[in-house]
Amino acid sequence: MFGKEEDPVCGMAVKKKEAAATSEHMGKTYYFCSQTCKEKFDENPMNYMKMGKKEGGSCH
Numbered sequence: 001m002f003g004k005e006e007d008p009v010c011g012m013a014v015k016k017k018e019a020a021a022t023s024e025h026m027g028k029t030y031y032f033c034s035q036t037c038k039e040k041f042d043e044n045p046m047n048y049m050k051m052g053k054k055e056g057g058s059c060h
Contacts, residue, residue: 003015003016003017004016005019005030005031007030007031007032007033007037008030008032008037008041008048008049008050009032009037009038009040009041009048010033010037012033014031014032014033016031019031019032019033020032020033020034020035020037020038021034021035021037021038022038023038023041023042023045025041025045026045
């Protein structure tokens, strides 16, 4: 998955260079498919940390 990351909010694959938004948390850069996903993440980053896949995580 070179050059791609997973949006931690909705699970969508996001190309780093085409990400709609990014956010830094605990020294890691997170990439988002939309500003809406970024805002949800920024409100409560720990809710979206990879501790287990959320079911039905899509925000679209």
